[in-house]
Amino acid sequence: MALLSKKDANLILDPLADNNPITIQxxxxxxxxxxxxxxxxxxxMAISVLFVMGVGxxxxxxxxxxxxxxxxxxxxxxxxxxxVIIVDQVLKAFAYELSKTLSVFVGLIITNCIIMGRFxxxxxxNGIRRSFLDGIGNALGYxxxxxxxxxxxxxxxxxxxxxxxxxxxxxAKTGLYSIGYENNGFMIIPPAALIxxxxxxxxxxxxxxxxxxxx
Amino acid sequence: xxxxxxxxxxKLKYQGKKMAPAFNAFHTFLFTPNETTxxxxxxxxxxxxxxxxxxxxxxxxxxxxxxxFNAGYQHYSAINGFPENFSLFEHFINWENFILGAxxxxxxxxxxxxxxxxxxxxxxxxxxHEVEEGYLVTGMLVPLIVPIDTPLWxxxxxxxxxxxxxxxxxxxxxxxxxxxxxxxxxFLFFAYPTxxxxxxxxxxxxxxxxxxxxxxxxxxxxxxxxxxxxxEMYAKYDLSEMFFGFIPGSVGETSTLLILLGGLFLxxxxxxxxxxxxxxxxxxLAMGLIFNxxxxxxxxxxxxxxxxxxxxxxxxxLIVGGLAFGIVYMATDPVTGSQTNKGKWIYGxxxxxxxxxxxxxxxxxxxxxxxxxxxxxxxxPTIDHYVIRGNVRRRMKRMKNATILxxxxxxxxAELKAETV
Numbered sequence: 001m002a003l004l005s006k007k008d009a010n011l012i013l014d015p016l017a018d019n020n021p022i023t024i025q026x027x028x029x030x031x032x033x034x035x036x037x038x039x040x041x042x043x044x045m046a047i048s049v050l051f052v053m054g055v056g057x058x059x060x061x062x063x064x065x066x067x068x069x070x071x072x073x074x075x076x077x078x079x080x081x082x083x084v085i086i087v088d089q090v091l092k093a094f095a096y097e098l099s100k101t102l103s104v105f106v107g108l109i110i111t112n113c114i115i116m117g118r119f120x121x122x123x124x125x126n127g128i129r130r131s132f133l134d135g136i137g138n139a140l141g142y143x144x145x146x147x148x149x150x151x152x153x154x155x156x157x158x159x160x161x162x163x164x165x166x167x168x169x170x171x172a173k174t175g176l177y178s179i180g181y182e183n184n185g186f187m188i189i190p191p192a193a194l195i196x197x198x199x200x201x202x203x204x205x206x207x208x209x210x211x212x213x214x215x
Numbered sequence: 216x217x218x219x220x221x222x223x224x225x226k227l228k229y230q231g232k233k234m235a236p237a238f239n240a241f242h243t244f245l246f247t248p249n250e251t252t253x254x255x256x257x258x259x260x261x262x263x264x265x266x267x268x269x270x271x272x273x274x275x276x277x278x279x280x281x282x283x284f285n286a287g288y289q290h291y292s293a294i295n296g297f298p299e300n301f302s303l304f305e306h307f308i309n310w311e312n313f314i315l316g317a318x319x320x321x322x323x324x325x326x327x328x329x330x331x332x333x334x335x336x337x338x339x340x341x342x343x344h345e346v347e348e349g350y351l352v353t354g355m356l357v358p359l360i361v362p363i364d365t366p367l368w369x370x371x372x373x374x375x376x377x378x379x380x381x382x383x384x385x386x387x388x389x390x391x392x393x394x395x396x397x398x399x400x401x402f403l404f405f406a407y408p409t410x411x412x413x414x415x416x417x418x419x420x421x422x423x424x425x426x427x428x429x430x431x432x433x434x435x436x437x438x439x440x441x442x443x444x445x446x447e448m449y450a451k452y453d454l455s456e457m458f459f460g461f462i463p464g465s466v467g468e469t470s471t472l473l474i475l476l477g478g479l480f481l482x483x484x485x486x487x488x489x490x491x492x493x494x495x496x497x498x499x500l501a502m503g504l505i506f507n508x509x510x511x512x513x514x515x516x517x518x519x520x521x522x523x524x525x526x527x528x529x530x531x532x533l534i535v536g537g538l539a540f541g542i543v544y545m546a547t548d549p550v551t552g553s554q555t556n557k558g559k560w561i562y563g564x565x566x567x568x569x570x571x572x573x574x575x576x577x578x579x580x581x582x583x584x585x586x587x588x589x590x591x592x593x594x595x596p597t598i599d600h601y602v603i604r605g606n607v608r609r610r611m612k613r614m615k616n617a618t619i620l621x622x623x624x625x626x627x628x629a630e631l632k633a634e635t636v
Contacts, residue, residue: 180366180368181368182366182369182407182409182410184372184406184407185405185406185407185408186402186405186406187406189405195380198380198384199380202384
């Protein structure tokens with residue numbers, strides 16, 4: 001880590017584990033529930049948020065001294081909306097099928113609490129470099145959870161990863177399916193994501209007991 | 216030295232060790248421990264948690280036995296046709312039915328108990344607490360509320376899910392929000408719907424034979440009604456068959472008679488709340504009556520897909536499907552149900568009411584008892600909260616309005632005041 005000082009490195013590493021936006025701050029849950037039925041969608045969502053947060057944090061940080069504080073929320077919304085529209089258009093141009101599955105949820109990145117939260121809490125008060133690192137870190141923390149949840153939900157729910165069958169063919173009964181295995185339909189529906197996220201929180205807190213809040 | 220003393224000695228030897236809870240569970244299951252209370256009040260009642268659980272299991276045994284025979288009866292009748300002049304001992308209680316039923320039902324029981332207790336033991340050892348008895352009843356309920364042909368590995372997965380997510384994450388027995396047995400059933404239902412609904416899963420072998428020349432059907436009564444085939448249903452089953460339970464359904468839930476007896480047993484041993492049972496029955500009758508009235512007034516056309524279930528006589532809802540079983544054995548769960556007496560009336564009534572409502576309006580699957588009970592499980596603490604607040608408010612009001620008499624020398628005024636509050 002010669003590139004970054006320890007303090008800067010923590011901006012990226014903290015949100016990955018001990019200050020994760022989803023499992024610790026419990027932000028951005030809605031999209032984590034909605035789009036994680038497939039790994040591919042999770043990855044695309046993670047990358048989109050990475051882009052929006054990295055660039056958005058830089059823009060807000062650049063503007064931080066000229067934004068009147070009364071209308072800062074509106075300015076933030078405009079920045080994030082612009083970035084989201086860019087993502088949406090890119091997806092429509094290069095991954096049309098996927099943009100249909102993600103549909104409204106790309107647009108809803110605008111309301112993702114993590115993004116507005118980081119703009120408010122960090123980018124408005126910090127320099128460009130640190131804001132960028134913070135944005136990347138939080139987006140990665142969000143993305144990691146999304147990908148873990150997406151991995152388990154797609155594997156157990158559909159028996160595929162990135163749409164490629166890994167457990168055999170459920171119709172021709174090959175692989176695991178030949179011995180009576182069946183896909184778990186529960187994993188396809190959004191409540192399953194809530195439970196998978198819950199299990200991740202459980203595992204994380206039992207490994208690091210300092211995270212458990214006082215009752 | 217007898218086994219009892221030996222076990223006491225082993226217990227002392229391994230006290231505080233990691234596996235001690237696992238051993239203690241067996242020990243206290245077999246014998247009363249030789250410990251005595253060291254301090255505080257010494258009050259001993261015989262109805263400890265184990266006794267409570269065993270009483271419920273006792274009440275479930277008739278359902279289990281009936282389920283075993285019924286599994287065989289439904290299977291052979293579906294193949295050979297239903298007997299013309301049904302005789303209980305000739306057609307129902309015979310070795311053929313028993314052997315087939317035992318070989319299909321007992322594995323469910325074994326898997327349910329084996330997996331569930333294993334999870335409980337693991338958690339007890341990790342957390343270092345004693346193994347709680349909570350799973351004894353759940354383990355018996357689970358095989359009775361699933362279809363006969365549920366693959367064993369699915370049951371095992373569901374049991375792990377139900378015990379861990381439904382119970383252990385909340386802190387184990389007595390802390391759970393949802394009834395674990397119903398959590399297991401709900402998981403099975405949402406995860407593997409093809410094995411939990413339809414007209415093939417309720418009779419042994421029907422899934423295997425589907426699509427072949429030997430295909431057999433095992434449509435449940437509610438299944439017929441959901442498709443509007445009321446006349447066909449009545450041609451196949453009559454009311455006494457529904458009441459006595461010679462109908463396809465989940466393993467142990469078909470016989471309303473035995474459930475009724477089990478319920479009375481639980482009421483007389485004061486294990487289960489009669490308030491919940493009675494109010495749930497009333498609730499389902501009320502909803503059934505409303506639906507019947509809708510039909511009587513002609514507000515719903517006959518071609519409507521709800522017509523079959525809506526026109527079903529309101530009281531007959533109680534003798535088909537899992538309603539009776541759910542009311543007697545699941546709704547009355549003392550942990551997940553309401554605790555206050557008034558709360559129990561509301562809780563029970565809504566269970567019955569919503570069960571029949573879901574039954575009629577559920578587009579995918581004509582049964583809703585487990586969903587209704589799980590929903591009310593979630594609301595039970597809220598109901599209790601408002602019942603208690605209401606009580607507090609009423610008494611506060613009474614205190615405010617109480618006539619305050621001047622304090623007399625002998626304190627009679629103060630006494631009177633205390634009485635009115």
